[in-house]
Amino acid sequence: MRKTRFLAIIFTFVMLTTTLVFAADTIKVGVPLAETGAYAGSGDNYWKGIDMAINEINKGGGLLGKQLEVVRFDSQEFAPEVVMQGANYLCGKMKVTSVHAGWAGWGQDIRAYGKYDAPFFCDDGAMPAVEVYKSDPEKYYNTYFITDTGGDQANSMFNMLTALPYEYPNKKIVIINTDDAWGMEVGDTLSKQFTKIGWKVAKRETVPYGTNEWGPILTKIRRINPAIIHIEIPSSQEVITFFRQFIKQPTNSILSYGWSITPLEVLTTLGKDADGIVGEMPAGMPAPKAPNAKAQAWVDQYMSIYKHPVPAGSWIAYTSVMAWADAVKAVGDEYDFKAVNKHLKEAGYDGLQGKMKFGKNNTLHAQPAAPIVHYQVQDGKLVALFTDPPLKPYGEYKFQVPRWIKK
Amino acid sequence: MSLKHMILILCGFYCVMGIMPLFFGDTDYIMNILIMILIWAVVASCWDVIMGFAGIFSFGQVAFYVIGAYSSAILSVSLDIPPVFSIMMAGVITGLFGVLVGLPCLRLAGPYVALVTFAVHMTLVPFLRGPLGRAIGSGGSQGILTIPPIKLFGLAFSSEQLVPFFYLTFSLTIICTLVLVLVIKSYWGTAFLALKDSENFAASLGISAFKYKLMVFALTSFITGLFGALYAHYVGMLSTKMLSMDVFTILMIMMVIGGIGKYPGVVVGAVITVTLSQLLAPLGMYRPLIMGAIVVVLVLFLRDGIISPIIGLLSSRRKVGLVEKSLKVSSKGK
Structure with missing residues (x-):
């Protein structure tokens, strides 16, 4: 009985403290996605793109000489308090340097992550989320909608x-x-x-x-x-x-x-x-033949890893990680959020399908490169x-x- | 459980909760968990009173919570009523709604009450999303996006200011908990138990099932609506996703962990469920697996919830104390 109690205490302690321990030589990237519940399928599609980008950066020597470390959070079915908890956990507690969320809610995510400065990439795709952004663009300046609205x-x-x-x-x-x-x-x-x-x-x-x-x-x-x-x-x-x-x-x-x-x-x-x-x-990524050799190589790599065609969300989630990494590289400091956000907005990103830029309401409106x-x-x-x-x-x-x- | 033990456990809980912001006031992550524990503890307690004590199989608890949240949000957004008043009004609206739902339930028993109350839950989604809901300001499928924070004495209480909001919720929670304890331990509570054990026998003793059942519906839905309203002003936006099965399941897990009808076990259940659910969120799909495993283990080994061993411990100590006392008395007599 004592042994069981001792083990239970150790388990609780480990559960509470493991997330506090982190190595200083990594760059933390927050990934709040629906891992359980009705939207877990789309969450997985985003994750595949994000994971691919992180692995690619790490294999290439990392970012600013540091390896990227993913911190995940299950957004479940986007209940406001869960989304808020995700933001507080990732940005407040784990001090991530960017957040790649895919579909993250219908506006509660903009509020939750708007409290912080780390770039927040989401694929909410609906007007309510954009309306929240529009209510205070200065406050929510770190939000990036990676697709057009419905x-x-x-x-x-x-x-x-x-x-x-x-x-x-x-x-x-x-x-x-x-x-x-x-x-x-x-x-x-x-x-x-x-x-x-x-x-x-x-x-x-x-x-x-x-x-x-x-x-x-x-x-x-x-x-x-x-x-x-x-x-x-x-x-x-x-x-x-x-x-x-x-x-x-x-x-x-x-x-x-x-x-x-x-x-x-x-x-x-x-x-x-x-x-x-x-x-x-x-x-999206045009298929079956991609628009250029670079994009085709990416599609081939994706298919060799996951053994299926590219679903919605994967490519743009991959691209948003790469765009953020590009901005960090240009700024030289992953925690200089103001400069990273400025770079993301002003310089755009040269992606697999060409140069893309966030437009009105920080939205990646449909454009030849996306x-x-x-x-x-x-x-x-x-x-x-x-x-x-x-x-x-x-x-x-x-x-x-x-x-x-x-x- | 005796009143003494009940107060002892609740005092312990509120003393610990009350000092938490001193240590975690700067950690939004923990503060959010603490606020949600307080909210859920009261909502789950209300459910326990209606289901565990009054023996009414009401599955409309989440619906009442949502009605309270939407009522206050609509009143404050569409009619510009200050949130302090809209929250109170939401409680009253939900209470009245509880009576309305309770009336047909009085003619029913067991699973049929569950069906009627769950039907209320199910019809809320199409109502709030449809033209009728939009007409009253529910925002349809978009929900309500701009719910103002509570303003009191020049202070704003919302998710942006977590410590003030915590203490506001804390104060309300203590008041509502006191009300619930008084109800459980009063003549009303005894009447609930009598009706639960044998309605016919209770009626023969002059206990009116109509009166008490309606009263329990009104009271629990009033308090649940009040906390739903508080939640709405806390998160600042609402949608019908609140009516998802996820919320319903979490609330049910609190009851199972705490023990149905073992108040204040459900408060302990809320602490464990909310904390575990939030702390396990980084583990993704393992979260529901672990939560599910806990429920299975509890149902198999602790059917009366996690509170039963604590009560057992407290009671056995009391018994030992009584035995020692009687031994002393008898030895003195010799």
């Missing part, structure tokens, strides 16, 4: 859908989106844009995460027989079940999955069955049809009319 991405989706080399049989669209800020933002924008050009939004359905029984909605869709069905649910299970139930009795519709095409599980589960579906990836990439699934793989901006066809890849559309 509205901007939806505008790009609209441009792509109307630019497809395909004659729509009618002017009816059905939009299905999740009931969160992201889904609503995309759904509202698409609805507005299509109405503006004379299309009819024949059905707008807002569904919660976890919707896997699509029978009633599909019955209505079959009655409408729309030219486009757009689905914006950033979770794989729902979009997989939708396709499985849709394909049993398909309509003559282009299936547009928006961001929903990019979760890794969608293509690994559906494989060639998904051929024909279109979708997009913000700050484009929105529009894909179609062909032969079970994501094939880039267009990059935006400007919206232009990518490489020699051609749109294929989905097999379920009867001529």
Whole structure:
């Protein structure tokens, strides 16, 4: 009994103190990601890119002669107090020199990390987060949004859908989106844009995460027989079940999955069955052939490590680590946050696809060096049809009319 | 548990908590944990009173917490009501809501109460995100982003000023804990236990199930709503993600660790659960695994929660003391 009590005390002591111990010759990098809960899948995609960048820097001799040390924190499902705790732990306690978060919340993250000065890279992708930034840009000067917001991405989706080399049989669209800020933002924008050009939004359905029984909605869709069905649910299970139930009795519709095409599980589960579906990836890497040799080498390396194509978030998370490292190198002091932030904002970063720069509201708006990439699934793989901006066809890849559309 | 033991444990808890900012006032990381312990300790205590003492299988505790949070946030953001008043009003609104939920539950028993109260939890998400919620200022799917901090005597209380906020929460927690202890140890508490053990027998003794059950719904939802409101002004923003199963599970773990109906065990449960959950966050996926393992071990070996061995220890000492006393008395007699 005494032995057990002694061991329990030792365990508690170790748990409480291990995080306090750190070596002085490393540079700490904070990585708060969803490691558990509903968003763990996307958290893993960001982590792969971040890990790749950290390993690359460390293998190349480190940064300012020091090795990078990752300090992780599980943001779970982004409850405000958990996000706040993450910021206090990483920036306040562990004194990290930068924070690479991927999707980190819908604004509570901006507040939490805005208390500190270490550069904070996030992929919140929704207006509420930008609104928080806009409420006090001076205070939140260390925030960097690494992709466009849902509205901007939806505008790009609209441009792509109307630019497809395909004659729509009618002017009816059905939009299905999740009931969160992201889904609503995309759904509202698409609805507005299509109405503006004379299309009819024949059905707008807002569904919660976890919707896997699509029978009633599909019955209505079959009655409408729309030219486009757009689905914006950033979770794989729902979009997989939708396709499985849709394909049993398909309509003559282009299936547009928006961001929903990019979760890794969608293509690994559906494989060639998904051929024909279109979708997009913000700050994406065009595939299967990358735009240049440097980018291709990165894609090859990624695939050799993780044995799967590059999902959403991986490349831009990798790039944000490299951009921060570049700024630290230029400044010469990882803790000179003011100078590092100034460099990040003013000098930009020469990435794998070209020179990129953070724009209005510290957002990495779609640009040639970090484009929105529009894909179609062909032969079970994501094939880039267009990059935006400007919206232009990518490489020699051609749109294929989905097999379920009867001529 | 005797009132003496209950007060002893609670005094120990509040004495330790009260001096914590002296050591950790500069460490935001620890201060955040301490504040959340105080908030959850009261919310979980309310749940314990309704479930453990009154024997009502209410699963609406998180819903009441969210109703309180949203009420205060909407009142202060949309109607510009100072947070000090909006928090109190949120408590009253939640209390009334508790009565509304309690009324149909009085006609039901056991699992059906659980179903009704959980249905309240489930309907809150579409309500707050939908047009009705937006109409009352819930912010729909975006939530409420700019909840003002509490201002009192020229001082601002929010996540930016953790020590003042801690002591504000601490004071409120002590008041609410006293209320709960008084209820548990009063005639009301005895009535709750009687109703829980045998409703028919309690009724034959003149205890009105209607009155007491409704009262427990009103009181616990009022206090829960109050702390939900406090939380809203602490974090400064709200969304319906508060209604996720994660929050529900954490609250349930507090109850299991502390022991259902073993008040103030649930306070100890809140300390352990919040601390572990936060300290284990850097371990990622191992956090839920460790938490789950703790619950399994406790359910298998300490069904009455972590507080039961402490009570056992205190009671055995008391028994030893009584035996020694009686021996002394008898030896004197000889």
